[in-house]
Each structure stands twice: as C-alpha cells, then as structure tokens.
Amino acid sequence: MKRGRLPLTALRSFEAAGRLSSFTAAADELRVSQAAISRQIRDLEELIGTALFERHHRSVTLTKRGRSLIEALTPAFDSMDMALEEITARPSRPAVVISAEPAFATCWLGARLSDFQQTYPEIEVTLDSDPHVVDLRTSKAGIAIRNSSGEGVWPGVQSKLLYTASLTPVIAPQLLASGPALAKPEDLLHYPLLHEDHRDDWDRWFKDAGVASQAALRGPVFSDYGIVLQGALAGRGVALADVVLTADEIASGRLVRPFDLTTTCGQYWLVVRSFSRLNASERSFVRWLDAALPQFQAATGPGSAISE
Known part of the structure; x- marks a missing residue:
C-alpha cells in the first residue's frame, strides 16, 4: 500500500x-x-x-x-x-517522574531522594506511589519501579532487575521483652503474626526454617506492606519484612531480627519504555539508583538464605 x-x-x-x-x-x-x-x-x-x-x-x-x-x-x-x-519544548527545569510500588517508595526511595537531589539539585523529582502497573505510554512517569514474582517481562517496555527481595522476621523490642523468649524459629508461633495479602509467606518461611507444622499460624492479614510494618513497630505482632526496606528500622533498633534467616519473595524491577531513549534527567536517576541500591545492600547484608 x-x-x-x-x-x-x-x-x-x-x-x-x-x-x-x-x-x-x-x-x-x-x-x-x-x-x-x-x-x-x-x-x-x-x-x-x-x-x-x-x-x-x-x-x-x-x-x-x-x-x-x-x-x-x-x-x-x-x-x-x-x-x-x-x-517538543522542554520544561523550564530538568525533571524526572517516577512511579514506584508503595512499599519501595515509602520505605526506601522516599527517604533517599534527598541524596539524589544533593547530587543533582537542578532536577525536579516527582515520586508517585502507585500499586498499579502504569502504562508508560500514557502516564507522565518516565520510570517505574515494580515488584514481580515472575521474570519482570512486560509488553512494550524494557526492564532491569534491581534486587531479589529477602524476607526476615522482625519484632519490636518492647514486644520481645514482654513475651516468650525466641530461642528457635518455632517460638515465633507464640506471637501474633502480621501478614501481607495472604499467609503464604509466613507458611513458606516456617517450612524453610525446618518447622514441621504451622497449624498455629494466626494474626491479621493486611493489603499493604506499610500497614504491616507499622503494626510491627507498634508491637502488635511479628512481621515478615523485606531486609532492604526495613534496614533503617533495624539499624535504629526500632525493630529486631530475632533470627538471621531469610526467604526470597519476588524481585524489584526498574521499568522504562526504552533505556536508549531516556532523557538526561532520567538517565541521571538510573545511574544514581544503580550505584545507591547495591551500596546499601552491601552495607545491610541479606542474612542467611533458607530458600532460593
């Protein structure tokens, strides 16, 4: 034709x-x-x-x-x-718009954007905490950070693995001080367990830790990781938390890791329409994230993996 x-x-x-x-x-x-x-x-x-x-x-x-x-x-x-x-006409100032999973946005990225802006003070940053997968063709966002249990392949976009999530039990010091001692993994069953979306993660962690039966699993189920984390900080139960996203609370002593055991659960991915077509501000953010996240992980350490 x-x-x-x-x-x-x-x-x-x-x-x-x-x-x-x-x-x-x-x-x-x-x-x-x-x-x-x-x-x-x-x-x-x-x-x-x-x-x-x-x-x-x-x-x-x-x-x-x-x-x-x-x-x-x-x-x-x-x-x-x-x-x-x-x-088309460029904005008056360089800018980058990021759509990120709420847990990653709240617990890691939001707290460190000041580091990025100290390095790139000329770039205006918009961080959209959105649990839904955005269409980068129609969204204002040029970069997305997503969690996936699969291979991180979405149609019409390119993606790069950021890290594999490692989950570990965390408990508030005041709850630990007032409850039974935690000498072995099954002792956690004496505490209320806080669950995100379902009870499968805790069930898998116990099985991987060698606990034969999880019949006593109990505790509320929440749809948002932030609610689970706030419940743990308030001493309402034990959470199964992402080592990276909870590292600040552990380092400050607001939460305690009673066992140095982790189980893997999904991956975080950096998603763009095309890495070769990113604008200058977006490329600066990707370079900063590529450097900042591995440094943070190295300082934090994932613990002892019990599941691959």
Whole structure:
C-alpha cells in the first residue's frame, strides 16, 4: 500500500485495541467512543481483506495476521511518540517522574531522594506511589519501579532487575521483652503474626526454617506492606519484612531480627519504555539508583538464605 494511502486513524485504533486486548480500553485511551474504535477496525479489515480480531462475547483476541501487524505497528507508534517528545519544548527545569510500588517508595526511595537531589539539585523529582502497573505510554512517569514474582517481562517496555527481595522476621523490642523468649524459629508461633495479602509467606518461611507444622499460624492479614510494618513497630505482632526496606528500622533498633534467616519473595524491577531513549534527567536517576541500591545492600547484608 502506498504511504500516502495509509489509513493512519484506523491503524492507531487497531494498535491500541490490539495492545490492550480491548476495544473499550482502546476507546478510553484514545478518548473516542467504543463504536468509533469498532468501526475503524472493521473498515481496516475490509480495506486489507482479512480479519484482524476474533470477536468473542465479551472479549477480542488477535488473529495470526493481527499479531503480525501489531508487532510492526506498536514499535512504529512508540518511535513516533518518542521522537515528538524529543523535539517538543522542554520544561523550564530538568525533571524526572517516577512511579514506584508503595512499599519501595515509602520505605526506601522516599527517604533517599534527598541524596539524589544533593547530587543533582537542578532536577525536579516527582515520586508517585502507585500499586498499579502504569502504562508508560500514557502516564507522565518516565520510570517505574515494580515488584514481580515472575521474570519482570512486560509488553512494550524494557526492564532491569534491581534486587531479589529477602524476607526476615522482625519484632519490636518492647514486644520481645514482654513475651516468650525466641530461642528457635518455632517460638515465633507464640506471637501474633502480621501478614501481607495472604499467609503464604509466613507458611513458606516456617517450612524453610525446618518447622514441621504451622497449624498455629494466626494474626491479621493486611493489603499493604506499610500497614504491616507499622503494626510491627507498634508491637502488635511479628512481621515478615523485606531486609532492604526495613534496614533503617533495624539499624535504629526500632525493630529486631530475632533470627538471621531469610526467604526470597519476588524481585524489584526498574521499568522504562526504552533505556536508549531516556532523557538526561532520567538517565541521571538510573545511574544514581544503580550505584545507591547495591551500596546499601552491601552495607545491610541479606542474612542467611533458607530458600532460593
């Protein structure tokens, strides 16, 4: 097809619907009606003489030819978008916008952004603490920090491993002083246990520590790591905490590690649209993070791993 006859509006509608696997989500992203998306894609299919989607009752999936087209279109639209960003007017001051998991943002990054800004005082920083995976194509954020139990692979972006999370029991000194002695891992079962999202992490830690039965597992389940950590600091129970994210509280003596044993649980990843297309401020932040986090980990130490 001649370049001058390319149906760019229809191709944009198809690319959004194919990337998001939803006509409705594509309509929301492009700020048009779902009927407009459906019409554009139908016209495109008639123009090229082949179906691009399989229509189901409440969902759509790409056909083989649809997948082939989306693999060409998404990088092309991304490239055009980034090229336009590069030539548009720059903000009055260099800036970087970071979307980070709430636990990482609150317990580690937020407390150390002053170090970054001492090194780069000219860069304005916006830190968005967001538990949801943001679309870096539409978000103001140019950098995301995410936790994943998998391989850290997300469509349309590039990622780099920051660290593997190591979980260890932590307890407030006042609770430890008023409760039973902790001579061996099973002694923790005499205390209320604080759980994040589910009880699986504690169950795995006990099994890895050689405790045969965890029938006595109890304690509240919270949806947010910060609530779990605050509960531990207040002496309401024992938390299973990320060694890196809890290092400040341990170093200050506000929390105690009764056992030098850890179990791994997921990884933190640095996510960007393209490492080669980061702006100068974003590259400065990535360089700072690449240096600061390993130095901090080396000073902290993960403890003795009991699970790989």
